[in-house]
Amino acid sequence: MASSEAGRTTGEYIQHHLQNLVLGVHPENGLSIAHGSEEAAAMGFWAIHLDSMFWSIGLGLFFLWLFKKGADKATAGVPGGLQNFVETIVEFVDENVRETFNGKSEVVAPLALTIFVWVFLMNLMDLIPVDWIPYAAESIGIPYWKIVPSTDVNVTLGMSFSVFALMIYYSIKIKGVSGFVKELIFQPFNSGNPIVQALFVPINLLLEGVALIAKPISLGLRLFGNMYAGELIFILIALLPFYAQWTLSVPWALFHILVITLQAFIFMMLTIVYMSMAHEHH
């Protein structure tokens, strides 16, 4: 078993692979790297996952570098290989934005492109065999090293709350504060009678408030849940004897190619839909 090689029990092996590298202020040790989940939990909010940030920023830079390269080469003439690839993705995103988003905005399309490619790249890290990079990191003295940023709930919620902030910003910018508040208190129940309407207001506020808050949370947790579950299954498959692993890991990896693309696409589409709702007048 893979775990016995590192001198760990199965439980320790799984825990090790699910632990981020946390840098934070520990109540006793001060600013330090957390060794184990208890120390990480003790650090509370003022800690940061170095591995998640490293991979997400690294992959984001890779996305920008690749697409900037494609954009620099972009001419109206015959496109080369990279340009073709970049343009195909850009056109795909642009088409989806144009079909779903009716308003005029300079932000939505690049936002959707960034989300799609970045989330896809972060998800793609899931297909790298689970032991390779954590063990390589361990051999140079880094105790924990998760390589799939989208299995970190901070990363997915960080993105979904950013989208949420944009939603609120555009809602208020397009409809004004009163328009935004009206949407919250005069829907879904509406009455011509002022007294009945007054009764409806708290109910509407509760329903719409929950619906509003649920959007970023569901957006972030959907991606996180899918990727976390996928990663966990890869880790469990890695517990099998090495000669038998391929019987499960190959089908799961093939299926996972679909999942990572689909999750990136869903995240992008929902962002476009939310942006579209923020731009619409009711």
Next chain:
Amino acid sequence: MNINLTLIGQAISFAIFVSLCMKYVWPPIMTALRERQDKIAQSLADAEQGAQRREEAEAEVETMLQDAKAQAAEIVAQAQKRGNEIIDESKTTARSEGERLKAAAQAEIEQEVVTAREDLRKQVGSIAVAGAGKILGSEVNAESHAKVLDDLVGQL
């Protein structure tokens, strides 16, 4: 599984990447795509125009070819007609020339005949005088018997 600063870090990097993408990635690609679209549309229009022009040229060539053929046929027909005329003319000329030559020859022959006859008559006259002289044994005076002789010659 703790919520911590990573969330804010991710939000900040997200904002930076989106703004960079907005500034450096999206506009040049979209511009290039739109330019290429225009270019392709233009090329297609040009190609269509070219095809139309070629068709027109082909039609023109066709009419020119037909005109040339008609002209050639006309020229051939004219030449044939002229040839026939020349042959007919030559035949006529030849015939009339032949007839003229024949007539001249005939006239000459007749002339010769008349001359010969005249000679013969004269010779017959002198022979007759000589014969008569011999028969009569005396000289016949030609002058005195000229009337008789002439009658004789005239009877020949």
